[in-house]
Amino acid sequence: xxxxxxxxxxxxxxxxxxxxxxxxxxxxxxxxxxxxxxxxxxxxxxxxxxxxxxxxxxxxxxxxxxxxxxxxxxxxxxxxxxxxxxxxxxxxxxxxxxxxxxxxxxxxxxxxxxxxxxxxxxxxxxxxxxxxxxxxxxxxxxxxxxxxxxxxxxxxxxxxxxxxxxxxxxxxxxxxxxxxxxxxxxxxxxxxxxxxxxxxxxxxxxxxxxxxxxxxxxxxxxxxxxxxxxxxxxxxxxxxxxxxxxxxxxxxxxxxxxxxxxxxxxxx
Amino acid sequence: xxxxxxxxxxxxxxxxxxxxxxxxxxxxxxxxxxxxxxxxxxxxxxxxxxxxxxxxxxxxxxxxxxxxxxxxxxxxxxxxxxxxxxxxxxxxxxxxxxxxxxxxxxxxxxxxxxxxxxxxxxxxxxxxxxxxxxxxxxxxxxxxxxxxxxxxxxxxxxxxxxxxxxxxxxxxxxxxxxxxxxxxxxxxxxxxxxxxxxxxxxxxxxxxxxxxxxxxxxxxxxxxxxxxxxxxxxxxxxxxxxxxxxxxxxxxxxxxxxxxxxxxxxxx
Numbered sequence: 001x002x003x004x005x006x007x008x009x010x011x012x013x014x015x016x017x018x019x020x021x022x023x024x025x026x027x028x029x030x031x032x033x034x035x036x037x038x039x040x041x042x043x044x045x046x047x048x049x050x051x052x053x054x055x056x057x058x059x060x061x062x063x064x065x066x067x068x069x070x071x072x073x074x075x076x077x078x079x080x081x082x083x084x085x086x087x088x089x090x091x092x093x094x095x096x097x098x099x100x101x102x103x104x105x106x107x108x109x110x111x112x113x114x115x116x117x118x119x120x121x122x123x124x125x126x127x128x129x130x131x132x133x134x135x136x137x138x139x140x141x142x143x144x145x146x147x148x149x150x151x152x153x154x155x156x157x158x159x160x161x162x163x164x165x166x167x168x169x170x171x172x173x174x175x176x177x178x179x180x181x182x183x184x185x186x187x188x189x190x191x192x193x194x195x196x197x198x199x200x201x202x203x204x205x206x207x208x209x210x211x212x213x214x215x216x217x218x219x220x221x222x223x224x225x226x227x228x229x230x231x232x233x234x235x236x237x238x239x240x241x242x243x244x245x246x247x248x249x250x251x252x253x254x255x256x257x258x259x260x261x262x263x264x265x266x267x268x
Numbered sequence: 269x270x271x272x273x274x275x276x277x278x279x280x281x282x283x284x285x286x287x288x289x290x291x292x293x294x295x296x297x298x299x300x301x302x303x304x305x306x307x308x309x310x311x312x313x314x315x316x317x318x319x320x321x322x323x324x325x326x327x328x329x330x331x332x333x334x335x336x337x338x339x340x341x342x343x344x345x346x347x348x349x350x351x352x353x354x355x356x357x358x359x360x361x362x363x364x365x366x367x368x369x370x371x372x373x374x375x376x377x378x379x380x381x382x383x384x385x386x387x388x389x390x391x392x393x394x395x396x397x398x399x400x401x402x403x404x405x406x407x408x409x410x411x412x413x414x415x416x417x418x419x420x421x422x423x424x425x426x427x428x429x430x431x432x433x434x435x436x437x438x439x440x441x442x443x444x445x446x447x448x449x450x451x452x453x454x455x456x457x458x459x460x461x462x463x464x465x466x467x468x469x470x471x472x473x474x475x476x477x478x479x480x481x482x483x484x485x486x487x488x489x490x491x492x493x494x495x496x497x498x499x500x501x502x503x504x505x506x507x508x509x510x511x512x513x514x515x516x517x518x519x520x521x522x523x524x525x526x527x528x529x530x531x532x533x534x535x536x
Contacts, residue, residue: 109529110532227517228524228525228528229528229531229532231525231528232525232528232529232531232532233532249495254524254525255525256496256522257496257499257500257522257523257525257526258525258526258529260496260497260499260500261377261500261526263497263500264377264378264497264500264501
């Protein structure tokens with residue numbers, strides 16, 4: 001299975017937890033892990049190699065030079081890393097036809113084969129959108145994009161690299177960013193949602209991108225169906241969205257113990 | 269490692285979860301599991317055999333006939349199963365010198381070797397007592413036993429079988445129960461605490477018998493030391509004490525997601 005991660009040094013530790021949980025759920029799968037970065041040191045990359053290879057998987061460093069994306073507009077407060085996910089296809093080997101991108105603030109608690117093997121057909125991506133109350137409306141307003149029907153989360157993306165190479169136009173992305181400079185909050189996610197909203201295959205969020213902040217909301221919204229039992233049997237990707245992260249001090253949340261248990265397992 | 273469990277049909281499912289978590293933490297250990305019971309059906313025993321043997325471990329049925337403990341006083345609301353733990357040494361093979369008893373409402377989240385290999389010397393048991401506020405005083409009063417310095421929890425017991433065979437006097441237990449008929453709430457635990465309080469080696473509760481109800485209390489009492497991080501790194505035995513169990517509908521608690529995740533893993 002091809003996996004893409006993009007990160008800086010702050011996320012090395014959560015990345016290991018995410019990977020450990022992924023490997024644990026797929027003991028027979030061999031992973032090719034593409035690590036896209038600009039600022040990791042050779043020592044950090046070497047440590048990541050050692051960690052991942054211990055489990056029998058392959059690491060492929062995809063170093064993006066600091067002077068990449070020369071034509072891209074720069075936004076205050078955002079580094080050019082915002083373009084990594086959108087333009088990953090340019091930096092990955094031509095031989096890859098698809099890849100699964102995962103954020104590091106994720107626990108994999110069931111198998112992701114169903115997502116990875118989803119036929120993408122003409123879609124550029126597969127992703128889930130979050131149903132949390134108001135999120136669509138707020139983003140429609142903010143982005144002045146009333147044709148946007150849902151707001152996809154870009155933390156879990158199955159990428160149709162073959163199709164992206166032929167159809168994603170770099171300059172189109174830059175033009176959108178330039179034009180919307182002052183509206184963008186999560187730039188890559190915003191681009192995805194406005195420029196590519198019609199080209200995304202929707203996957204079920206409770207299964208493949210469960211927002212760990214909203215246990216009570218999911219349960220309510222499903223008339224009680226999405227209990228903890230349901231989540232543990234059906235959710236494959238538990239996503240710790242938002243500013244409060246389970247590896248921070250003082251975090252409290254429904255999945256705190258679960259996360260910390262995986263963190264302990266991953267650091268043995 | 270020798271393990272003792274005692275149960276009826278209501279606890280078959282939690283038992284599997286407990287065992288799964290135990291096996292997972294000790295991949296290289298071979299377990300001999302003694303299942304002490306009176307009422308399990310041959311089909312239930314057979315299913316347990318299949319489940320445990322799948323992981324490469326041995327099951328030994330220890331069937332206690334309904335007419336055992338003939339001389340024992342019977343208490344209202346309690347079956348004779350209350351004597352299983354106290355008199356297990358009578359029913360286990362002479363060749364065993366020690367055994368670890370574990371309740372089924374437990375998750376093992378770190379290794380228990382340290383407990384199992386504890387030298388028992390002259391002690392009959394090793395156990396932890398719970399420090400939760402007031403528990404000692406309430407029990408002193410109830411049992412009229414002011415020499416009792418702590419109140420041990422009998423859900424995790426390392427048993428010195430060799431010594432017990434020589435020193436535990438069945439009639440003494442029966443006499444105590446007879447005399448205190450109206451005071452006993454958790455009869456076997458009460459006997460242990462009053463009759464054998466001086467013969468129990470204390471082990472650290474946070475490590476070997478962490479009461480899952482009291483995360484906030486432990487944290488407070490330790491001046492913030494026993495964080496979730498600490499628990500996940502140091503606690504080996506997480507005990508879901510009390511009436512509310514994590515496999516019941518409507519349970520909420522700090523370790524709910526963790527328990528349900530293990531339940532899902534154990535039932536694959």
